[in-house]
Amino acid sequence: MPAFRTLDDIGDIAGKRVLVRVDLNVPVKDGQVSDATRIERVAPTITELSDKGAKVILLAHFGRPKDGPDPSMSLEPIAAATEAVLDRRVHFAPDCVGDVAQGAVDAMADGDILLLENTRFHKSEEKNDPAFVAALAANGDIYVNDAFSAAHRAHASTEGLAHHMPAYAGRTMQAELEALEKGLGNPRRPVVAIVGGAKVSSKIDLLMNLVKKVDALVIGGGMANTFLAARGEDVGKSLCEHDLAATAKQIMIEAASAGCAIVLPVDAVVAREFKVGAASETVGVDAVPADAMILDVGPRTVEAINEWIDRAATLVWNGPLGAFEIEPFDAGTVAAAKYAAAQTREGVLVSVAGGGDTVAALHHAGVADDFTYVSTAGGAFLEWMEGKPLPGVEVLKS
Numbered sequence: 001m002p003a004f005r006t007l008d009d010i011g012d013i014a015g016k017r018v019l020v021r022v023d024l025n026v027p028v029k030d031g032q033v034s035d036a037t038r039i040e041r042v043a044p045t046i047t048e049l050s051d052k053g054a055k056v057i058l059l060a061h062f063g064r065p066k067d068g069p070d071p072s073m074s075l076e077p078i079a080a081a082t083e084a085v086l087d088r089r090v091h092f093a094p095d096c097v098g099d100v101a102q103g104a105v106d107a108m109a110d111g112d113i114l115l116l117e118n119t120r121f122h123k124s125e126e127k128n129d130p131a132f133v134a135a136l137a138a139n140g141d142i143y144v145n146d147a148f149s150a151a152h153r154a155h156a157s158t159e160g161l162a163h164h165m166p167a168y169a170g171r172t173m174q175a176e177l178e179a180l181e182k183g184l185g186n187p188r189r190p191v192v193a194i195v196g197g198a199k200v201s202s203k204i205d206l207l208m209n210l211v212k213k214v215d216a217l218v219i220g221g222g223m224a225n226t227f228l229a230a231r232g233e234d235v236g237k238s239l240c241e242h243d244l245a246a247t248a249k250q251i252m253i254e255a256a257s258a259g260c261a262i263v264l265p266v267d268a269v270v271a272r273e274f275k276v277g278a279a280s281e282t283v284g285v286d287a288v289p290a291d292a293m294i295l296d297v298g299p300r301t302v303e304a305i306n307e308w309i310d311r312a313a314t315l316v317w318n319g320p321l322g323a324f325e326i327e328p329f330d331a332g333t334v335a336a337a338k339y340a341a342a343q344t345r346e347g348v349l350v351s352v353a354g355g356g357d358t359v360a361a362l363h364h365a366g367v368a369d370d371f372t373y374v375s376t377a378g379g380a381f382l383e384w385m386e387g388k389p390l391p392g393v394e395v396l397k398s
């Protein structure tokens, strides 16, 4: 029995207003959702609640808007994508609180589904501001959190709301926690973690603990550049958080004392522009031109990563190794993903990967179904792996 309340405990919800936190922070390319996995995963919770006659009010964030409402981060296009996945009408309201939200909720019939605009259009969302939590709560009788991939955030819609009304885990939240526990609760060693992607500042701190849990940490993607720079390499115009060099050095020290190998790229694919058809070349990481960006790991690095995958009994992976959305910068991620998938198919590797873009990259490589488990979560999955309590999960425990 799970340690938290689930939809099995929710009782009669006909006519009730159910606030459902979902993660619709999906990859978008040329204005279209390029990977709908996160929407597909929350669909069972939405349809179950709607079928039981609840008024289903979806709360979600999209991107990281800096100064309030930003039309490029509106959830309105995602409402259409959600409608397509659910094959049901999804209404949309252009604010998540106040008169606009209340008017839309008041107009709902039982079983209706309504998506409210990006919660992060209000800065008070991320501050978990009690007044904002109360404004969100005004539109609901029951709270369901199905956003495991945002459960590491103690925000108003992921944590605060659960204090205001009866709160339950949605089907995906429940399934993710059960699957991670089954696959990684007691992992077979050696455990190799691959961490890449672009969210350097929000993920680097968790590496400090992760190196104590795994036998090797392979660092790729944008994350690797900060480590290479900390080691003294010139990474040119690459995505790099130079002010985190001290943190990166400390992680390397912690890893050494924990007996965790740190694996950094030895070569890289660089370009002057990040666009289709941009000229690119492969160079050693000690020879990145000052006016170029590292956009992928090189073939020698892929070989080294595959050797670590060979040694691993368990692989955990978050973050693409390169800017995989544009060819040829997908090559490193695709090659390592195919290698890990083949090892998994042969039965010699347990492979668990997660993250919005990581899942998209695995689909792009055509191997998402070959991994042992694919989570919707990236940062939340790594924090779970670290053993850190996730605020969005803790608050659901009875």
Ligand SMILES: Nc1ncnc2c1ncn2[C@@H]1O[C@H](COP(=O)(O)OP(=O)(O)O)[C@@H](O)[C@H]1O
Residues within 6 Å of the ligand: 196, 197, 198, 199, 200, 220, 221, 222, 239, 294, 295, 296, 318, 319, 320, 321, 322, 323, 324, 325, 354, 355, 356, 357, 358, 359, 377, 378, 379
């Ligand atoms: N070397 C790189 N330079 C710039 N961006 C990169 C690089 N490598 C990977 N990325 C980007 O990282 C993004 C995914 O990062 P992140 O959000 O951390 O992953 P996830 O969503 O799987 O958790 C992708 O959009 C990809 O283009």
Ligand SMILES: O=C(OP(=O)(O)O)[C@H](O)COP(=O)(O)O
Residues within 6 Å of the ligand: 023, 025, 063, 064, 149, 150, 153, 199, 202, 354, 355, 356, 357, 376, 377, 378, 379, 380
């Ligand atoms: O995409 C997400 O996380 P991920 O990139 O770690 O998979 C979640 O929606 C959380 O987003 P955030 O990292 O902006 O809080």
